Amino acid sequence: VGNTGEVGWFTREKRIPTQINCNLIDVNKDRQKDCLVVGTEGLLATLNALSGTHYWHVNKNGNVSTDIAAIDFPLIVNDTDSDGVLDLLTIGTVYPNTNHNELLLISGANGNIIGGPLVIPECTSVKLLPEATFITYLCKNGPAEAVRQILYPHLLKKLSANHGSEVPLPKKANLSLKKNIGNTRTEYSNGPGKLIVENEGECPNSCRVNLTLVLEQNGSNNVTWEYTANHVFAMAPSSFSFPNSIRGFVIKL
Structure with a gap:
């Protein structure tokens, strides 16, 4: 959540x-x-x-x-x-x-x-x-x-x-296909919440993932949850929101 x-x-x-x-x-x-x-x-x-x-x-x-x-x-x-x-x-x-x-x-x-x-x-x-x-x-x-x-x-x-x-x-068709290689740091926003996804290294031997959930409250950003693991790669998350103000992300590791 x-x-x-x-x-x-x-x-x-x-x-x-x-x-x-x-x-x-x-x-x-x-x-x-x-x-x-x-x-x-x-x-x-x-x-x-x-x-x-x-x-x-x-x-x-x-x-x-x-x-x-x-x-x-x-x-x-x-x-x-x-x-x-x-x-x-x-x-x-x-x-x-x-x-x-x-x-x-x-x-x-x-x-x-x-x-x-x-x-x-x-x-x-x-x-x-x-x-x-x-x-x-x-x-x-x-x-x-x-x-x-x-x-x-x-x-x-x-x-x-x-x-x-x-x-x-x-x-x-004449299309250009590109593949991004290397370490990445991507931020995903959902209302006041922001999920930072950092992948580095090469899987399966040296990859590493860092996930940080940041919540904006009263004008300041507070880290509410962190996750780090070796030999793990994080995919791009999906966000969801419901009328009862529940918001969050779904992510596959």
């Missing part, structure tokens, strides 16, 4: 969570954003940000999907199944395919796979990139890499119809 540093809730997954964001989707339409969690062995789930209660795990017609070997953190897309909740587009490795090149369209309301999997045949590995008008992705095939684009409405129509096994012919 942002103003005290206390643990607001705790939940355990059978698979290892690797990414979480609590600012993207409102699963139950209560006007409060919920947490989207992705992890190893195809983990994709949503939780109530206030209580930690699960809403759903990715499934096929109500049965938890066990044939997804790996899944990326999804992009939020328009509501394609008309249930009033935004949907999710992601890339997965789906048995028996061993390539990470299949598009999945997932209902944001219940986690049901409503489109795909659709194979991108010219790529052995695919990574979606956030763009507005186009679905943009990084296509890898051996040592070769290329950025491709597919028209957004065209792809969603094809996915939601489950029509065919391959995506439309993509367009080449």
